[in-house]
Amino acid sequence: MRKKGLTTSSIGSKVVMVTITRKRAKLSDSRKIRMTRQRQVILEAIREVDCHPTADEVYEIVRQRLPHISLGTVYRNLEILSEEGLTQKLALGGPQKRFDGDTKKHYHVRCICCGRVDDVPMEPLTSVEDALRGVSDYEITGHSLEFLGLCPHCKKNTYDTGRGGDENA
Numbered sequence: 463m464r465k466k467g468l469t470t471s472s473i474g475s476k477v478v479m480v481t482i483t484r485k486r487a488k489l490s491d492s493r494k495i496r497m498t499r500q501r502q503v504i505l506e507a508i509r510e511v512d513c514h515p516t517a518d519e520v521y522e523i524v525r526q527r528l529p530h531i532s533l534g535t536v537y538r539n540l541e542i543l544s545e546e547g548l549t550q551k552l553a554l555g556g557p558q559k560r561f562d563g564d565t566k567k568h569y570h571v572r573c574i575c576c577g578r579v580d581d582v583p584m585e586p587l588t589s590v591e592d593a594l595r596g597v598s599d600y601e602i603t604g605h606s607l608e609f610l611g612l613c614p615h616c617k618k619n620t621y622d623t624g625r626g627g628d629e630n631a
């Protein structure tokens with residue numbers, strides 16, 4: 463599953479994210495990935511929605527435009543698009559992987575009740591990595607951070623029914 467023809471090291475993905483930061487770079491100036499029609503529709507679907515869809519949800523959207531596409535094809539192309547840095551495969555908790563059309567580094571909050579994922583308005587904390595330099599034997603190349611909480615909908619339900627929402631993920 464390594465990238466072909468790219469001399470990326472372990473920090474490669476970080477570099478890719480930075481170069482794509484330019485406001486959802488157009489397909490043409492991204493990479494030499496072969497942009498099939500299927501791939502393009504999948505990518506558009508992810509970029510159109512702000513909900514960090516799962517592969518199944520992407521499939522439901524794409525199927526409206528390409529009725530004959532299979533779930534396996536969607537899965538496979540999501541992996542390729544993620545490897546090429548055109549989407550982000552989010553390393554979040556929860557049962558299903560989610561995908562993000564916004565490829566720049568940002569943090570997420572996940573609802574512990576319904577699993578909804580949203581962006582949080584916070585700049586990446588690069589200083590937390592500096593704190594480990596010279597302290598850890600590892601060469602630190604990045605970090606991930608996920609916030610947990612109750613989304614507005616579940617928060618309301620919790621107060622209305624007076625229970626729920628303590629299922630830790």
Ligand SMILES: [Zn+2]
Binds near residue numbers: 614617
């Ligand atoms: Zn929720």
Ligand SMILES: [Zn+2]
Binds near residue numbers: 564568
């Ligand atoms: Zn996001």
